[in-house]
Amino acid sequence: MGPDALALVPAAPEHTRNGDAGYAYRADSDLLYLTGHTEPDALAVISTASEQDFVLFLRPRDAFAETWSGRRLGLEGAVARLGAAAAHPFDEWEALLPAMLADVGTLYVKLGAQPAFDQKLVALLGAMRSRAKWKGHPPGRIEDLGEPLHELRLFKSDAELALLERAAHVTDLAHRACMSELRPGMKEYELQATLEYQFRKHGCEPGYVPIVAADANATVLHYHQGRDALVNGGLVLIDAGAEHEGYTADVTRTLPVGGAFSAAQRDVYDLVLKAQAAALALCKPGSTIPQIHAETSRVLAQGLIDLGLLTGDVDEVLREGKQRRYYMHGTNHYLGLDVHDVGRYGHKGKPRPLEPGMVITVEPGLYVPQEGVVGPEALRGVGVRIEDDVLITASGHRNLTAATPKAREEIEARCAR
């Protein structure tokens, strides 16, 4: 932020599910990252313009309110537990902020993220302007807080990596439980229950709504209905990650129901695994995400030609983007507090190289529609994705989710038991 600057980070609003019932509250990742505060109705003020470098507005202790909606950290807690230099009741932020903003050089704020907050802030700046002669001017510049803050979040500290490793471990337990409990006739939601049971049993929660997709349901990328039965000889795609203290893993495995891949399923599985190996080999400093995607797409395109799903030579297929009919998503995204984590992927169309400390997913897949495609009948409706999470290191990468089985023979053995 530089000197003489002040950043504002509001808490995420609560959302009602229906009636008086709310959704489970999840703190805004920026606020969580900077402060550790997990309650709604809060505003963090981070300052290089004042001795008070971290001031938190938050809900004060209130015996009656806490009877209904749970214990609160309170003002004393903000100072004692979160290291705030000062704490004030949340409903005083509009009254107290003008004095904190007066004659500050630069205000950092993420405009557009929370329109209701923006509106109050703009009104407050307007009121400051009309009183500027006596009370001090509003900040001279307004900068996007996302730029410096998300650059920080993109590079994981050792403490953050320890949390991600714990999330990866619990995710591994959950995927292994699915492998051993998998039986023909089960419903998709039963495996979803297995995943969530393991997450919660180990103190985590789902980092995103798990995808459990039987057979052709796997060709719907964000499939969430989850009420179909698993058919003997079919496949089930499981995309699920545990979130631990805000940090989530993001792992996909594709399993044979009954314990044996058919010849056609095996061909697709082996191809996706081969594409993932090619992608992983490029996960090192200096590579770019578009470069990894291009190489992954090349392996998949050649395989699609070999399987009879595409015709022509591989350069022509890639030039025309024909492989996108079967592989329509990207190969990598950043991972951290958000499953699709923050951080710039490039600037003005130029991709940025990977650097040590970044954590990315590696997730090639192939999804053969049931209708409107050429090639062998047996491939129709087959959807396979294999996804791991890697930390970029100085010498290459470390696969944080390597423990979760993906070798075809091992997957078969575990699912057959």
Ligand SMILES: [Mn+2]
């Ligand atoms: Mn992913």
